Amino acid sequence: MRAVTPLGLRPIELGISVAVVTLDQISKALVRSRLELYESVTVVPNLFDLTRVHNYGAAFGMLNAVDLPFKSAILAVIAVAALVALGWYAANLPQSERLSRLGLSFILGGAAGNLIDRIAAGFVLDFVDVYWRGWHFWAFNVADAAITVGVALVILRLLGAGQHRVPRTV
Numbered sequence: 001m002r003a004v005t006p007l008g009l010r011p012i013e014l015g016i017s018v019a020v021v022t023l024d025q026i027s028k029a030l031v032r033s034r035l036e037l038y039e040s041v042t043v044v045p046n047l048f049d050l051t052r053v054h055n056y057g058a059a060f061g062m063l064n065a066v067d068l069p070f071k072s073a074i075l076a077v078i079a080v081a082a083l084v085a086l087g088w089y090a091a092n093l094p095q096s097e098r099l100s101r102l103g104l105s106f107i108l109g110g111a112a113g114n115l116i117d118r119i120a121a122g123f124v125l126d127f128v129d130v131y132w133r134g135w136h137f138w139a140f141n142v143a144d145a146a147i148t149v150g151v152a153l154v155i156l157r158l159l160g161a162g163q164h165r166v167p168r169t170v
Contacts, residue, residue: 013105020109024142031127051129072122099157106150113143
């Protein structure tokens with residue numbers, strides 16, 4: 001029998017979540033200490049900059065320009081509810097669902113990293129600016145990247161990756 005944490009995560013899964021939060025918060029602290037709001041540093045010309053932006057909305061800047069009373073608090077409550085739901089799902093997902101559990105580890109870490117920002121500052125700090133000519137992808141951060149990787153792993157599992165097929169006997 002393998003050890004599990006109170007969330008139902010194996011120690012390695014919890015370690016991944018904690019590592020994501022740690023890397024996310026360290027990278028954001030470095031950006032806060034070196035870049036002013038909207039300041040950019042080119043990393044790869046015509047492809048990738050570090051640009052400090054504050055996301056007061058939800059994913060992909062949705063609701064960023066919407067002025068709602070208590071918007072930060074509402075988005076924080078929604079994020080907490082999502083984390084609780086993900087934690088419940090992880091606790092109830094069979095241990096044999098390794099790929100989904102790995103994906104959830106990344107998603108939980110990313111969601112927690114962004115929630116820390118939202119509670120501490122009222123916004124999420126984004127800084128990875130990927131672009132080509134006049135087209136810019138939404139700015140993102142380590143937590144967002146981890147969530148994306150986690151969702152991709154869960155989708156791969158839903159599509160059958162990681163499944164052991166039993167050979168047919170004729």
